[in-house]
Amino acid sequence: MDFATATQGEHYVTALIEDHETTCWGCGLRLLVPPYAPAFKCFWCGAITNQNAVKIENKNFKWRRLRDRCFVGVLVVFMLIVIGGGVWAICPIVFSISYFCGSIHSSIAVVLSISTLSTFGLAAFRSAGTPPDILWGSYPAVKKGELENFTFCQYCSKPKLPRAHHCRSCGMCILDMDHHCPIIGNCVGAANHRSFIIFLISAIISTIYVSIMSVYAAFYFWPPLSHKPIHFFNGAVGQKLLLRTLKDVLFAFLESTLFVPARGLVLVYLFIASVSIQISLSVLLWQQFCFIYEGKTYLSHISTSEGDETTEKDCQNLIQFFGCPSTTTRFLPIYFSSRKKHKK
Ligand SMILES: [Zn+2]
Numbered sequence: 001m002d003f004a005t006a007t008q009g010e011h012y013v014t015a016l017i018e019d020h021e022t023t024c025w026g027c028g029l030r031l032l033v034p035p036y037a038p039a040f041k042c043f044w045c046g047a048i049t050n051q052n053a054v055k056i057e058n059k060n061f062k063w064r065r066l067r068d069r070c071f072v073g074v075l076v077v078f079m080l081i082v083i084g085g086g087v088w089a090i091c092p093i094v095f096s097i098s099y100f101c102g103s104i105h106s107s108i109a110v111v112l113s114i115s116t117l118s119t120f121g122l123a124a125f126r127s128a129g130t131p132p133d134i135l136w137g138s139y140p141a142v143k144k145g146e147l148e149n150f151t152f153c154q155y156c157s158k159p160k161l162p163r164a165h166h167c168r169s170c171g172m173c174i175l176d177m178d179h180h181c182p183i184i185g186n187c188v189g190a191a192n193h194r195s196f197i198i199f200l201i202s203a204i205i206s207t208i209y210v211s212i213m214s215v216y217a218a219f220y221f222w223p224p225l226s227h228k229p230i231h232f233f234n235g236a237v238g239q240k241l242l243l244r245t246l247k248d249v250l251f252a253f254l255e256s257t258l259f260v261p262a263r264g265l266v267l268v269y270l271f272i273a274s275v276s277i278q279i280s281l282s283v284l285l286w287q288q289f290c291f292i293y294e295g296k297t298y299l300s301h302i303s304t305s306e307g308d309e310t311t312e313k314d315c316q317n318l319i320q321f322f323g324c325p326s327t328t329t330r331f332l333p334i335y336f337s338s339r340k341k342h343k344k
């Protein structure tokens with residue numbers, strides 16, 4: 001017997017002697033496992049037990065929830081200010097052009113405001129994806145393979161579905177969790193992912209509309225820029241002329257702001273705010289579309305290493321995302337067809 005075989009033999013004997021009995025959290029069966037195995041999978045129900053796991057308290061959960069809700073409140077106030085400011089500064093101008101023009105723009109503003117606020121409300125206040133109640137902890141009530149790849153959430157003290165993640169800010173496990181979003185103060189998961197995407201689209205269209213209308217309306221308010229006489233530029237050529245012209249235009253613009261009425265300043269603010277918001281939301285939306293196209297969530301994207309791809313990049317993923325009546329049933333058809341009560 002060579003050294004390697006001897007080592008293997010010893011290892012095998014040691015394992016046999018030291019195997020100890022432990023309980024599967026899923027079906028409650030007593031199983032023999034090596035003590036050094038950090039985790040094991042039950043041969044009956046398929047649940048994964050982590051031997052070193054200890055109960056974790058969800059500390060500061062209430063403070064995180066309060067912080068999220070306060071931020072959502074601030075955002076709602078901000079959205080109402082943008083809507084109110086826009087109506088106050090733009091309405092007199094569009095109605096001064098014609099009553100028909102005013103009515104058209106008012107209707108567009110009402111539709112965009114309602115769609116943005118309602119989809120924001122759905123994404124922020126709807127549960128992101130509550131895991132269904134599942135029967136666990138008692139054999140033979142738990143059928144063979146029923147808890148395949150389920151783990152145990154040490155925060156919730158409940159079974160955690162293979163595609164669920166625990167969010168410490170929401171204090172619960174979320175189905176198909178994408179990320180915890182500070183904008184909506186809620187998780188983006190199976191139940192509100194579509195509302196979140198529609199909110200982003202609606203907010204981007206609204207901010208584009210606000211920025212175009214604020215520029216258009218500003219032309220009516222802005223006093224004419226003072227021009228330097230042409231001899232001021234005599235002798236200047238090339239780069240020098242360009243710099244002088246830019247400097248002149250900038251000074252004339254700053255000078256004119258002193259005579260701009262309050263409505264004009266509101267329009268400047270609306271323009272800057274709407275453009276910066278639309279840029280950041282567009283980046284977020286593009287990233288979301290890329291993940292949906294790849295058939296992933298943000299969390300599954302960061303946890304999947306290269307060459308470990310299980311989903312296919314396909315436009316069908318995007319169609320399915322928007323076409324299916326419920327994203328929850330799209331991802332988890334079996335759990336919703338067999339809801340059971342927890343008996344432990
Ligand atoms: Zn089991």
Ligand SMILES: [Zn+2]
Pocket residue numbers: 153154155156157160165166167171172173
């Ligand atoms: Zn949990």
Ligand SMILES: [Zn+2]
Pocket residue numbers: 167168169170171179180181186187188
């Ligand atoms: Zn969350």
